[in-house]
Amino acid sequence: MKIAEIREMSTADLAERIEAEKANLQQVVLNHAISPLENPAEIKSLRRAIARMIxxxxxxxLNNK
Structure with a gap:
């Protein structure tokens, strides 16, 4: 997810999306532990996307204060 897409989202939608992506990351990591992913770099990209959103x-x- 690109930063431009993140900035277009409302704050409530962004918070929901973060929670959904965290759950997705946990599932991907669990699946990777059971059977290796074809592209393990997907885990890295998910973590970075979550970090961008957070x-x-x-x-x-901080801007609202």
């Missing part, structure tokens, strides 16, 4: 959400919180 960073943008935190920036919004």
């Amino acid at each position: 960073s943008d959400l935190r920036q919004r919180e």
